[in-house]
Amino acid sequence: MSQTLIAGANAPLPNDNISVRILSQNSIDCAAYRLTPDGKVRGDGDMIFYGQKSSDDNSVSFRGHDSDGFFDINLPAQPANIDKIALAFSSAQTLAQIGDVDIQVLQGSQVVLTCQLNATGRSEKAIILAECYRRQGSWKFRFIAQGFNGGLKPLSEHFGVEIADEAPAQAQPINAQKPLNTQRVSTPPPIPNTNNATKPSVNLSKITLTKNQSSINLTKRDDFGKISVNLNWNQRPNIDKQAPKKGLLGDLFKQHGASGIDLDVGAMIHLKNGEKTLIQALGNRFGSLQSAPYVCLRADDRTGQTSGGEWLDINGQQWAQIEEVFIFAFIYEGAPNWAQTDGVVTIHAPEQPPIETHLTEGAGNMPMCAIARLVNQQGSINVERINQYFKGHQEMDKAFNWGFSWKKGRK
Structure with a gap:
């Protein structure tokens, strides 16, 4: 039987390949961050999201989209200086508008852990859902449910990263024939600061083609x-x-x-x-x-x-x-x-x-x-x-x- 966690609770994880599934009733952008003991990413390769679907060593990857996403994590393959893997999401809407978010941890096809993020009355637009973390040589999972009222900027600062206000011109040589859907671009996950002032190494923009913008x-x-x-x-x-x-x-x-x-x-x-x-x-x-x-x-x-x-x-x-x-x-x-x-x-x-x-x-x-x-x-x-x-x-x-x-x- 699977175990259900409340916010703040933790449980052991198998030292194996696991998947973390995030289910929402509305569109959200999920991201995972591999963090060192000081709580910071090492660089671009430690951020996994829709624009970069695997870590630099392919031991963490993302599949799915929008309201149903998976992070596949090879726990034994994580670098020694990675202390935890934080799982977060952001949205143009508040959590109360999005609705409850459900989380599953799977080993193969078996659900071993479940959590539910209660959205009632919550105004945050960015949430740290959970983390996989090392403890005495083993891996554990903690349900966090921590939000940021200010959205993406406080979330990125929490991980020691920065958000580029807009991508530089040379990173977007695209001319739209029709107006573009910018809804999905307005609140992307944060980008690691690579100290490159002229061109971010990870492009966070996304273009969604629809009936009206085709x-x-x-x-x-x-x-x-x-x-x-x-x-x-x-x-x-x-x-x-x-x-x-x-x-x-x-x-x-x-x-x-x-x-x-x-x-x-x-x-x-x-x-x-x-x-x-x-x-x-x-x-x-x-x-x-x-x-x-x-x-x-x-x-x-x-x-x-x-x-x-x-x-x-x-x-x-x-x-x-x-x-x-x-x-x-x-x-x-x-x-x-x-x-x-x-x-x-x-x-x-x-x-x-x-x-x-x-x-x-x-x-x-x-x-x-x-x-x-x-x-x-x-x-x-x-x-x-x-x-x-x-x-x-x-x-x-x-x-x-x-x-x-x-x-x-x-x-």
């Missing part, structure tokens, strides 16, 4: 570097008897059940020489970065529990050879309910804020989602949100006139 243009450059497209989603872990029967957590498990959903990301590529090709795990069409089509699919995640989700890489050095990259995802296994997947696709390009879009609008019996396309516009990259849903590959192909011949296949 495209953005990345200014032309000679070399875009490696562009990475991430598909992440939350497969609900099968916790059987460990699942809570009441409250927010219980409701979520009743709604989603224990069965998993397997999402696959893929791309159709149109090269400047007229060639068209397909990249996806189905049929083992993984592509290539160094030769045409200059797009490559990394390993296929069949569970949704891998910390990084699924990734497509695009060779930005060869962008001049590419006319368009059309990104899609489909539900390979599980009920075609996009709202249950909590799917999010994020495009990462060097020296650019992450560009994300959420896959939550699809209707039932529509397992295919056309997500976005990256179009070469005289050397620039125009990123256009699509988010249209179809019964399958053939219907999507026909809607966008790609002209492929399709047949059934399996992985």
